[in-house]
Amino acid sequence: MKYRPERLVIEKGVAGSPLVKRILETLPGISVDWVDELKEDADGENGSFLEIVKFRGRFIKPCPGTRFYNCCGYQILNLGIHCSLGCTYCILQAYFTSRNVRLFANLDDAIQQLTEHLDNSRRQTHRIGTGEFTDSLLLDPLIHLSEHLVPLFAAQPNAILELKTKTAQVDLLENLDHRGHTIVAWSLNPPQVIAGEESGAAPLEARLEAAQRCQRWGYRVAFHFDPLLAYPGWQQGYQEVVDRLFSAVAPGGIAWISLGTLRFMPSLKTIIQQRYPNTSILDEEFIPGLDGKLRYFRDLRVEMYAHLNELLLGIHKDLCVYLCMESDDVWREALGFSPAERGGLSAMLDRRALS
C-alpha cells in the first residue's frame, strides 16, 4: 500500500530543494523527467507520476464552504494535490484534470506563510488540516512532512493540526513532540465499502490499529464518517464499524467525529461512470443541493445521521459529533439541536480543539 510512484516529474526550478533531494535518495533509480514547467495534461494515472513543483499561490486558505450549509470554519494548509488511493467517489477527480499526485517543493514558503498567518491572528483558534486536497499521510514515509509540521504546531498556543488519512502510515508520528496540538483523523467506512470504493486505501482494521497506536503515543484522534454511503444493509454495516471503532480506541481520546453523506459536483457523475463502471455508489437517488452539489434526498440523510449519532452517543455520550455541510433543519431533526444553539459549529469545534 505504500505509495511508490512509477516516475517523477520535477520542475528544474525546485531541483535543489531538500524535499526533492530526500525523494531522490529514497527512490534510487526511479525515472525522472526534469521539466521547465509542468504541463497540466501530463500523462499518468491514479498517482502513477509524482509531480514536484514550486507552488506560487497561498498555501493556507479557508475551507471552501457555502452559505447554504453550516461550515466548520476549518482552514486548509495546501501542500499538495491528489492522491493515489483511487476512491471511486473522490471529489478531486472533478477538481483536477491531471490524475497525478503533485507535491509543492517549496515547503519553507509554506511554513513561513503559516507562521505569519498564525502570528497575525493570535486570538483566533485555528483548526488547520492538510487532508483536503490530498491524503495527509500518503507521502509521509517518502517526505517526512510530519517531522516538520507536528513540532511546528506543538509550539503554537492557538492552533491545532489535523492530519486526515485513509492510510495506516503513522510510524513517523511516534517520537514527535506534539504537545496535544496534532489530531490524527481517519475516514471510516464498512469493510465492504472500503473493498469496493476505497480499494487503494488501508483496510478498516489497519486504520483502527493505527488510531490505537496514535492514542498510545498521546495523540488525540478523530474520525470522519464521510462519505456515508447508502447501500443495502448500511445500518448494519455502520453499526459494525462503530463497534470495531470502540473496541480499538478509547472514546475519551476522540476529539470529534464528523458525519457527511455522499455529495459531489454534477460533473463528477460522468467521471465516476467512466472510470468506475461497476461502482454502485450512484444507484441511490440524488437531488441538487442548495450549493449545486448532488446529495442524497434529505429524509435519507436525516435517517443516516440520526442512526449514526444514536450508535455513537450510545457508546459514549460526551462524544463531539457534528455534521459536515448540513443545514440547521437537518441538524435539529437528526441530532436534536442546531449549531447556533451551542454557539455555532466553528466555536463548538474550537472548544474541543483546545480542550
Add this chain to the structure above:
Amino acid sequence: MTEKESYSIQLDEVDWNDASCLITYGPLPDKLTLSIQTVGLIQKPLLQRNRDGLLRIVCGSRRLAVCQQLGLEPLSCEILPTSISPETCLRMAIYDNIAQRDLNPVEKSLVLTKMAQHEDQAQLIQEFMPLLNLEPSTVIFGRYKKLLLMEESILDAIAGGTLHERIGFVLSPLEQGDRFAFFNFFQELPFSVSVQEELVETVVEIGRRDNLTPREVLDSAEVNDLRRAHKRSARQRVQEIRKQLLATRAPRLTAREERFDREVGKLKLPAGVRVVPPPYFEGPRWSLECTFERGDELATRLRQLAELADQPEFKQIMESE
C-alpha cells in the same frame, strides 16, 4: 491550384466502392434530380484515377449517383492527376461541400473520422470543427466519432433530422438492443430532445440499480401500459411515462411529494392559498402563496392561516417521515 483535366467518362469507369472521399450521407435531394433531369449536369464532378484504372469520386458523388439513376452518360468530368495525395483529395471533398451547404451530423462525423486518418487529432479539432460549426473540443470530437458506429437506420434518422444528434451521442455507448429500444420509443412518441436525454439517463440508471437492461426497463408492464393507452393523447402518454420513470428512479422524492400532497389536502387550506415546499424539500425555505381580490378577503385568509399554522398537522408536513 491543382491541375486537372476534363474528360468524357462512362459510368462503369467509376469505382462506386471507393468511399475514401465520400462525406455525403442521406437520400439524394429531389431538387438535384429535377435539376439534372431538366438542364443536365451543370457542374462537373471531380474524380481521380486509381491504381486499378477506375475513377475514385472526389467531389460530386450525388450528382454522379443521379446521373447513374437517370442513365446519363457519357459525362464530362474533371480528373485529377494520380500525384494528388488521398489527404488532399479528401480536403477538396470537404471544402467543396462545406462551401455549398451545412453538413448533417452524420456527414460531420464522416469528415472528422476520415480526416483523423490523415491528421493529428489536435490539429484536426482546431481546423475542422469550427468549419463544421462545432466547438473545437476533444469531448465533442469523441462524440461525433462514435456516431458512425451506430446502425444505418439510426444514422438515417439523425441525418434526416428525426433523431437529434444529442440523442445519438447518448445512445452510441449502449448495446445495440437497448439502442433500438430507445430509438423505437422516441420515434413512436413525441418526446422533446431534452426529455429524451433525461429518459435515457433515467432508464439506464434504473437498469443499473435494478440489474435490468435498459430495454427491459422500457419494456416493463408499467411503461407498456402507459405506452398503449391509446385513449389518451400522445402528449399525455409522454407526460405519464416520464412521471412513471422518474418515480421509479427517485422513489424517496416521489413518496415525499405524495405525502406532501396528501397532508396538504387534509389541511383544507382556504381557497387561493398554496403551500410550496423548497425544491426537492431541500433547505428550510418553505413559501406560502395567497391570492386575493380585496383587503378584507386577505385579512380573513391570514386569520385562517394563523390558526392553521399552529396545528400539529401543519408542522408535520414540514418534517421527514
